[in-house]
């Protein structure tokens with residue numbers, strides 16, 4: 001097709017500045033903004049494949065799976081900390097650090113939460129069984145609340161969360 005575009009000395013491609021022709025065929029010596037010089041293939045410069053040196057590449061490399069701002073169970077992913085570590089926040093507000101590996105393993109678990117919440121949810125699920133039994137037996141919400149030593153609002157909350 002068209003003629004090969006030439007590359008000028010001093011031209012910039014992302015963080016790379018073309019310094020000179022390389023002794024390697026089809027390569028140019030480029031200096032990255034970080035100061036590192038390397039031989040870069042002309043094709044990679046023109047196609048936007050190479051925009052910085054390999055050191056910088058390694059630092060800005062995106063995690064394999066982008067979990068950023070996604071929600072898994074009761075956790076929300078807040079930020080990527082680098083080296084396969086993430087900061088996540090439970091619905092209750094508790095934050096913690098976790099690994100890509102942990103997220104991958106737990107992501108299909110809709111009940112995934114912090115330990116404290118997990119215990120609360122477990123208790124609520126047990127209560128729900130009793131609430132259901134009470135409703136089936138024809139008791140109304142205030143009566144069930146009295147039996148379980150909870151407020152009627154709390155019963156309503158549990159029903160709302162778990163009986164959807």
Ligand SMILES: [Zn+2]
Pocket residue numbers: 032033034035036052053054055056057
């Ligand atoms: Zn660099």
Ligand SMILES: [Zn+2]
Pocket residue numbers: 090091092093094113114115116117118
């Ligand atoms: Zn929590």
